[in-house]
Amino acid sequence: MLPNPSILTMIGAFVLLLGPLVVLHELGHYLVGRLFGVRADAFSVGFGKELAGFTDRRGTRWKLSLLPLGGYVQFAGDMNPASVPDPANLEQPEPGTFQAARLWQRALIVLAGPVMNLLVAVAIFASFNMIYGKPLAEPLIGEVAAGSAAQAAGVRPGDRVVAIDGASITRWDEIAPRIALYPGRTIRLDLQRAGATLAIDAKVADVVERDRFGNETHRGLLGIGPADFRYVPVGPVEAAGLGVRQSFAVMGVMVTGLKQIVVGDRSVSELGGPIKIAKFSGEQLALGWPEFVGFAALISINLAFINLLPIPALDGGHLAFYAAEAVRRKPLGVRSQEWAFRTGLALVLALMLFVTLNDLAGLPIFGR
Incomplete structure (x- = not known):
């Protein structure tokens, strides 16, 4: 630490x-x-x-x-x-x-x-x-952590994530926001396995993570990793387009987090002001x-x-x-x-x- x-x-x-x-x-x-x-x-x-x-x-x-x-x-x-x-x-x-x-x-x-x-x-x-460069990975599961929520739900390496709670998934980076923000929630995973489509209910684990300064964060964790993850070079136009997408994705996380605080799904202690920003x-x-x-x-x-x-x-x-x-x-x-x-x-x-x-x-x- x-x-x-x-x-x-x-x-x-x-x-x-x-x-x-x-x-x-x-x-x-x-x-x-x-x-x-x-x-x-x-x-x-x-x-x-x-x-x-x-x-x-x-x-x-x-x-x-x-x-x-x-x-x-x-x-x-x-x-x-x-x-x-x-x-x-x-x-x-x-x-x-x-x-x-x-x-x-x-x-x-x-x-x-x-x-x-x-x-x-x-x-x-x-x-x-x-x-x-930009992160590039298909929503293809390469590993399932032992004892994880994914393993308990029956998810296997080689499964392709098609949708989460009905929302279509086409890239690996679309998975995390639908998992990390919902600790303890049961989600529906639509998977492709050996040419067949199946639906699995998985309860997202509630994990407390600590950073290098000891700050604690509650986040949801499924316990899966991509089959192939790499960074590929991009030009200025594509980089700007990705920047727009990333910015609105962050704002979407903020909207979801605020909504969860209002309805009581998250603690108001997660709200921060000038002192926390300075820290x-x-x-x-x-x-x-x-x-x-x-x-x-x-x-x-x-x-x-x-x-x-x-x-x-x-x-x-x-x-x-x-x-x-x-x-x-x-x-x-x-x-x-x-x-x-x-x-x-x-x-x-x-x-x-x-x-x-x-x-x-x-x-x-x-x-x-």
Whole structure:
């Protein structure tokens, strides 16, 4: 087991990880806003009191703020960093303000932040695919571990996995997500064996795995291995396409995991906040730059996913307002938006407090 990184290493890794991702996220908003002629009053990395900054020739205040837990672009016509519109600018929006942009333009400006985070992840995965090649293996079972869930269910080497719970399987890498996320669950395996098709019910084992730093993870395990697994070189176009597929696969895992937490299939202790991200950042940096950059891709997808949730004060909440505006053919009332933003902000702050307490409860000083 490797020793845990120092607190200073964790803090440095956290800043090195989150800083660029936040800047790129907000840069997505800013650049698309500029494309549509919307002025930006402020571009901030962090929240709260300004620590340092400058004003460019366009009047945008670029600043570094006290709390490094995010950032924002405040466009002209916004009342505050949460992008609550200034009521005085709603009736007849001044040209160049956010509210003067067309509905589809405002939607694209808001969507640009999460899309930028997804593009970052795609670029990282595509780079890895170019460097290491793509994993290639047919869903043909080459080995079945002794005493495993697969052996208990009657799975044999040479079986080909055709489907899992009715979902078609054509590649080996499609198997793991349908197993690892469902520890203790009984699944149906459709197999081809000696030219015949058969269905087998298998109860996925619930395994607790520990990494090199002692972090525990519950995952499902069937106990099978591929007959032939190798990496093959890919060109830039295929590498990018694989990067897109891998990014959306990771987001799919996040959606499934969140759903399982909501319905009680997983513990809320698996939710992580800034402290846990800092801890994992330091650990991944200690393992090497490839591991750290790969972790950055996961966090970038996480930022995109969280920001797309339909919660007022997040990008997804704004998009929900614009969807309502498109249906109603007019914006929601000022008071309705204000109360929605307040409620959403309270929800976000409550969630941040919860995950931070969750992180603290998992530290060794509390006996875990």
